[in-house]
Amino acid sequence: MSQGTGWLDRHVTGYAEWLIRWRWAVVAVSLVIALAAAAGGQFLGFSTNYRVFFSPQNPQLQAFESLQRIYVREDNISIVIRPHQGNVFQPGLLRDVRALTEDAWKVPYATRVDSLTNFQNSTAEGDDLAVRDLVPADSPLDAADLVRIREAALAEPLIRDRLIAPDARTLSVNITVTLPLKSETEVPESMAYARRLVDGFRQAHPEVRVALTGSVALNHAFSESAEHDIATLVPLMYGVLLLVMGVLLRSIAGTVATLLVIGLSAASAMGLAGWLGILLTPPSVTAPTIILTLAIADSIHILITMLQNMRRGADKRTALVESLRINFEPVFLTSLTTFIGFLSLNFSDAPPFRDLGNITAIGVAAAWIYSIGFLPALMAILPVRVKQRPIGYAGAMDRLADFVVGRRRAVLAVMVAVVAVLVALVPRIELNDQFVNYFDRSIPFRQDTDFAMEHLSGIYQAQWSLPAPGPGGISDPDYLARVEDFADWLRAHDIVVHVQTITDIFSRLNKNMHGDDPAWYRLPQERDLAAQYLLLFEMSLPYGLDLNNQINVDKSATRIVATLENITTNELRSLDDAAAVWLSENLPSAAGTTASGPFVMFAYIAKRNIEGMLTGTFAAFVLISLTLMAALRSVRLGLISLVPNLVPAFMAFGVWSVLVGQIGLASSVVTATSLGIIVDATVHFLSKYQRARRTSGASAEQAVRYAFSTVGTALWVTTAVLIAGFAVLSLSTFEINASLGQLTALTLFMGIVADFLLLPTLLLLLAGRGGRDSESTLPTVQQAAE
Structure with missing residues (x-):
């Protein structure tokens, strides 16, 4: 085991054991902190002026x-x-x-x-x-x-x-x-x-x-649409997440704990927004829905690994400690990259998107804190029952790994062709922002x-x-x-x-x-x-x-x-x-x-926002890339990660050019926000791949199979939840929010396709001959983790 990984594993293991020992106190303190933050919600208000879409420097x-x-x-x-x-x-x-x-x-x-x-x-x-x-x-x-x-x-x-x-x-x-x-x-x-x-x-x-x-009616429509969204989308989002988690996790305790985590995260973020004096607008009012969607990812990874270990025979305490040990670093990294992605919205020329980015970034940070503190402490308290699986059980992820490893060249060729075609379609998109069409x-x-x-x-x-x-x-x-x-x-x-x-x-x-x-x-x-x-x-x-x-x-x-x-x-x-x-x-x-005039202002806002967000996206891209290289301690893996992180947005816009053909204000922030989210799956896959390579000397093929086995299920579960969440956002009566939800959901789908098909084939290709399996057998999850 490498010295850096061993040091981190020892400290995380100690932290996990401390957390379980003081579980009741941790839960109580978390609730007190959440209530104090959420109290700021009383100061939230809605802006009723279309001018809020324009910065004073516009x-x-x-x-x-x-x-x-x-x-x-x-x-x-x-x-x-x-x-x-x-x-x-x-x-x-x-x-x-x-x-x-x-x-x-x-x-x-x-x-x-x-x-x-x-x-x-x-x-x-x-x-x-x-x-x-x-x-x-x-x-x-x-x-x-x-x-x-x-x-x-x-x-x-x-x-x-x-x-x-x-x-x-x-x-x-x-x-x-x-x-x-x-x-x-x-x-x-x-x-x-x-x-x-x-x-x-x-x-x-x-x-x-x-x-x-008239323009006053336009102003009023903005606030009414925002109020309608917050009254309908958030409850709908809870219902969708409850259904999806219940089906995918098949654990009542895990579902309840996750719902509490995302609820506390959203309440804390919106409360802190109130304390900071942020006025809600149609774009920023979707922050709770986005936070509910993003906050679930950290919990899912921790819970799925825990439940997998319990299904293989480990007791709850051991499985919980092991899950925190394996997931602490990637969960931190994914939260950090998502945090960076949403903070990059501060480069937007439209203040409502800055507010959306800041509120969501606060929610992401809160979700990370609750996921590594409140969640495991609560799971240590709640009864958890799982059905053990027989040794040698081959799940869907194992079969997918066999397919990708066995047909790596064909899979890579098909993916390159698909990406090339979709990227070629992107220039067909027309930029258009008619403010009347902002409303359903x-x-x-x-x-x-x-x-x-x-x-x-x-x-x-x-x-x-x-x-x-x-x-x-x-x-x-x-x-x-x-x-x-x-x-x-x-x-x-x-x-x-x-x-x-x-x-x-x-x-x-x-x-x-x-x-x-x-x-x-x-x-x-x-x-x-x-x-x-x-x-x-x-x-x-x-x-x-x-x-x-x-x-x-x-x-x-x-x-x-x-x-x-x-x-x-x-x-x-x-x-x-x-x-x-x-x-x-x-x-x-x-x-x-x-x-001049309101329509003229809206006619230029998307263009100006795209120009500003190009800088923001580039800054986020550089920061995220440097973060991944430092965390993975590998420039080569950091560079490989750039491909599945950038390609999905281009693929999504290529599909959008065929289905819709026009983009507006929402499109200018999709790349930056989705970049921080898409990186999550890449980080988890690469971290498991690297853990197998470094800690147990596995070959590239073995490491790819290990990554699919350990994190594949969690990745498609979290992606399914994220897509479901942003699909709910697409039901907004405000077209900017609906387009943001649709484009982001489409980008996330392309992201999981790239992480499951493009990333592993690139890893195998660049590993060369050293990537082929030797006569040794693939290590088990427990062996690779030890």
Whole structure:
């Protein structure tokens, strides 16, 4: 036996015997520590702001915040209304839409309400400019009035495709909400009031479909999805783990002890997150589910080895001590590599993933402590009965070992071919992150938003703030002409549904001041005249319906808002790049201006996150590799381990390219997190392989068979549990979490395939002739361990 291994075995054996002697005290102290940590759970809360996905250094967030400081900080709630039959120009419906518009001003934090009924329609009355609601309170809404309203609404580019559909069958009431961002109750308060308004309107008009969407609804959907996941996925996870462990372990005591370990680990991690003041978000709220999944691995390895020894005739105490002696080092290493993998999420550009990584890393550390302390102490107390197996019993792992050893070259060739094909498919994947698609179709926000985009207009917007040449410059005819050209350039794109621009107001005012002659619907050609038109119009606007959402205070810039179809983020980035080129060539004062807005931010977040996580994954990869080389005390084995650790992620993405074809924000963290988990199986297999080689002089073939015999069952059991756990996560109503679960489960499956088929064949190949069995027989588990 090597000196290092012997020293560690002696100390672990002494620790195990001490643990059994003081088992009651260890269990009591563990419970006290867990309760103290879990007490912090009372401080946990949910974030209700989509901005939490962006770090303060995110350039798209900085640009958006700058835009909102220039104009007004605004989020919105949009109430979309569509009659089942007929159009919206019905007297009763219009009256109630007007009432709904007036009531919408009472929504908490509402600063503006825009609808068809209160649109500030300007007309000529002799030499005067008249500005009034399109549907005034005293409107008769008779046949002639309805014709007037319809013609004005459908002819007005400011509201067509934004507040009313071109087919006149759908309209919206848009509530601008200025959130102070001082309390997490702001969004729920606004949404609760808006929902009461919508419910009342539905009751009064059962003949219409009413949808509720907008950025505030998006915020609320994030928190509701998180609350739904934590209420459903964690109990479901416990049920799945109970079923899987009961079937695979076939030990009531082992199942109970493991459930307690994972429960204490998750409770400790979430409690410590509360003590640290971490706010939960849809990604980080999955931490308990992931911890429950990961925490089980350490316990499974310790329990399976213990039960195997008992089935071979050892008493419980001896089997428990032996299990700790054999598994202490690999369990520590696997916990350390998983810990490193999740800590690497701190390289993510999205803070929720940093929180997910930190909370899960805490849970992994807690799981290791409970697995080597609380678990064996509890097992020493609980009664354990197992059915002994006859000497010479050959299990499934022994048969698999015979297959791999006997057909090593063929197995290796097939694995290399499969890996090559799957890796070649990876470039087919398209990067796409549409935030509406973050939510399952069962979520009301997703249903309502899909409805709004289908029948009226989307919630995807790109905004540009176009500087003019100096204060008051927005009235400059040359500037206005170039802004109008840019708006027309945007409208020429099929993906653009609507463009809101101040030039439409200038053209309408010019027509109004020329007796509403349609021939004068064009931009004024004199700066002073344009400025006078604008001043006259602004003075006629009621409170709350001014132009501060389109022009800045000193009138040196104007905002253009393009509403887009349900496009991919790749298409939006292409539009942004093309717009930047157009502006630099045609509007010098706006050179360097790029698009902004929530959709723009989400369009770039996956790309930025992938760039950040490349650094994080590389750092984790280097640390894990160095750790394995140091722990295994072998550079050669450390290098061999790199193959089964890296290959599974590429294989999984290759399969994903065929099944799904698109990846988003979740994919950027899968490689880093799964790397730390996949390493677990590699570490356990290599540690058993090396133990047989060093401690009993076994050949490579004997060592491979020993590794399969001693740890093979534990590996496929833990992998099955991990896959089941992440499969539960795939049931999340939040697409990022579901994709994370699906991709990680797929990667773990590829990982166990690589560890069972690729790793042993590589070990045998690189062992060369020295790897072939001599005439000596394969050592038993007990012999190799001694």
